Amino acid sequence: MARGTDDDALAWGGDDDPTLDLGTPTGDARAPAPVTEPIDQPTDAAPTALPDGYTAVGKGSADVGRVHSDGTVTMPRDRVPMGNATLITLGILGGAYLLFAIGWLIGGLRLQGARQYLVSDVMYQGSLWLAVLAPLLWFGTVFLLTVASKPWVRFAWLIAGVALLMPWPFIMIGAVGL
Secondary structure, eight states: OOOSOGGGGGOOTTTTOGGGOOOOOOSOTTSOOOOOSOTTSOOOOOOOEEETTOOOOSTTGGGOEEEOTTSOEEOTTSOOOOOHHHHHHHHHHHHHHHHHHHHHHHHHHHHHTTOTTTSOHHHHHHHHHHHHHHHHHHHHHHHHHTSSSOHHHHHHHHHHHHHHSOOHHHHHHTTTOO
């Protein structure tokens, strides 16, 4: 029994079945397939996320999210709400800054008549109101400038403000002293 072609060793029984015809290649089989869409076009792929400990670099790295240990995925544009402890601590520190402003006002008004020979009334009034506003401005500035920072950075600046803006006239003289 003679075979008609040399490719019979590569043939399998039933290759001539018309239901298995996947199409015949056109042109040269070694030529690359034509590209139907441009390469530079962005694809509508799902957003990517990396586990903790990995850092994305290069073009488009700002769009890479994080996979946390509990399985939740946070994308860079997703805002993570503050926790209860953070909110309570911010409220306590905000109240302390408000008390500091009141302390500067009471202490400064108590000193106003006692030491008139040091500065004129206009200069004293200006410095008094700057001292009263300083704790409120510090709290607002720290709160706005550390929105994108980690919570410990915000608390470090707020605690530094508590140490720096202590209302010393009120502490030294009190509300009824002098």
